[in-house]
Amino acid sequence: MTSPELLEQIVQLAQDAGQAAMRIYNKDFNVEYKDDKSPVTDADLAAHRVILSGLEKITPKLPVLSEESAAISWQERQQWQCYWLVDPIDGTKEFIKKNGEFTINIALIENGVPVLGVVDAPALGVTYLATQDIGAFKQVGEARIELKVTKKENKGVIRVVGSRSHSSEQLANYLKQFDEVDMVPKGSSLKLCLVAEGAADIYPRLGPTSEWDTGAGHAVATIAGATVTTVDGAPLKYNQKESYLNPFFIVSALQS
Template sequence: MPDNFWEDVISTAVEAGDKILEIYEGDFDVDWKDDFSPLTQADRSSHDYITNKLKKITPHIPVFSEESDNISWDIRKKWEEYWLVDPLDGTKEFIRKNGEFTVNIALIKNSKPFFGVVVIPVQKVIYWAHKDCGSYKRNYGAKDKKLPLENKKVDLDNLRILGSRSHRTTTIEVFSSYFNEPEIVSAGSSLKFCLLAEGKADVYPRFGPTSEWDTAAGQCVLECAGGYVLDKTGSPLKYNMQDSVINSHFIALRKYDKRLFKYFKEFEN
């Protein structure tokens, strides 16, 4: 691999974000998939750009994108290493024009995120992580800052709980009722993992469905910053383990806290 291999992938995510913004700043049509999730030209444009670039950068590594989810399990189950891509995470946020959408690229090795990049095009911010060198935040054109930026202890009396901007459910409200007036922080897409990695929130319990491309890059950023993304057994989320690309319910933690995991497990059961 060339020395600038990871920077090439980061640049690919940024450039895909630029293409998304060209569409975001104008008028666009919205189509609907079979599962009733929205699809725009921005999703397709970003998908085409990223997959073509990754195939040039690493022609030996297969690419699995949300917009190429017709790759069969018989093929995927043989992969020990592959790119997992969400070309536009937070399409609902894109349509609402609130800026809380991201471009996600993750390299999966042996079912675990090894490298991840999350780009927020509107904010011109990059989060990236590599299992061998940690987790970082960077503004476009600026230097990396090592994550977490804030590393204080978890305080259950001043807990900051993350909820989805577009998928807020009563389950978050019930989970929050276990604690003394916690702060509920709403955020879209994989931004939630990045806020945890920075230290701006404490916990993100997810009881609704997510797909593997929704979580992989953000999980890498959080784990490399010292955080955790755990299923109800206490195991980290893994990838490409079954035909379905739907994740189990999970809890993402800025720091491991057995009390938070206990509440999550009780709630999940």
């Protein structure tokens, strides 16, 4: 059910939510902590409200799963063939640090596959957008650049994008397979987008993420031509189980 018109509506909606977040970003804001100790700010809730209101107008019959309204039973969710997957602000820790590397994420999931995704980074003035029928793009101002991954041989210097807020011994061990590694630190779902735009060759995520953290960036990466798989090589799928947690996964522009 994707279309150019729908993509433009979602781009505008993500940017509207981004501007709502920026109004809070540019002043003092309140930080609270959820039961799992993850932070949530006034901006998460403001962006969430903008997105939910907009999606209800654009596609009133489609269900929405958002990080800020995730208490939906598996019995209900497993009936969904098509739904919106939303992270109002991914990279809340980056938002709190005010380093600009946070994103607004909206993805359309059909039968477990992200078929449309918008990742807006309002503090950086960049929006990534993708849909299966027209491709993947990076927008800066009014200009749009099409993103097409050129697969690279698995040798020489490999540019690895990793989290600013998470690192692990598992990642260090994984990277031993490469001759030489150039680490590119980045926060939020921007990591998937860096592979899509050719600024990194691989993003191994060997730590916890939730489905809403990755859906939109996943769409951008795969539609641009990268692969997004579990560490076993299976496609990363959505809404296939009761837990929202993703398995460990690899986003790659390397030749297999």
